[in-house]
Amino acid sequence: MDRVKQVKKEFQQKYFFGEPYGQYVNGCGISNLRIRQDVKKDALDLRAGESLDDLCLSVTFSTTPPKSLEFPSEYGGVRVFYDVIGEIRAL
Numbered sequence: 439m440d441r442v443k444q445v446k447k448e449f450q451q452k453y454f455f456g457e458p459y460g461q462y463v464n465g466c467g468i469s470n471l472r473i474r475q476d477v478k479k480d481a482l483d484l485r486a487g488e489s490l491d492d493l494c495l496s497v498t499f500s501t502t503p504p505k506s507l508e509f510p511s512e513y514g515g516v517r518v519f520y521d522v523i524g525e526i527r528a529l
Contacts, residue, residue, distance in 0.1 A: 442468055442493045445514035449495060458507060464526050465498035474519055498523045 450466050453459040472490035475482040484490070494517040502522050503509070510518055 439468075439493065442495075442516055445516045446495055449497075449513045449518070453497070453509065459503075459509070462499045462501060462503040462507070463497060464500040465496075465523070467496050469494055469496045469519075471517070492517075494519060496521070498526075500525050 446466060446468055454463045454466050470490065471482055471484070471488065471492050471494055474494060474496065475490065482490070495513065497509070497518060497520045499520060499522045501524075509520060512518060
């Protein structure tokens with residue numbers, strides 16, 4: 439968990455707070471592959487040596503970023519998943 443927290447911190451520095459990425463990213467959290475699979479309601483292709491208990495980063499976008507702006511599917515050895523959820527607002 440400590441290693442994944444460090445990876446999350448580094449990811450956020452580059453993609454959450456850095457431009458031009460920061461104008462699209464509005465959330466970044468730690469999850470596991472089992473939860474990711476359950477949320478998407480489909481089987482997740484596990485890589486060699488992976489289990490559903492492995493941790494991953496779950497990143498949310500306020501709007502869909504342009505295709506020319508690349509976001510990694512893995513960062514620091516941790517898988518990264520993305521979802522567009524819209525703006526986050528306090529109620």
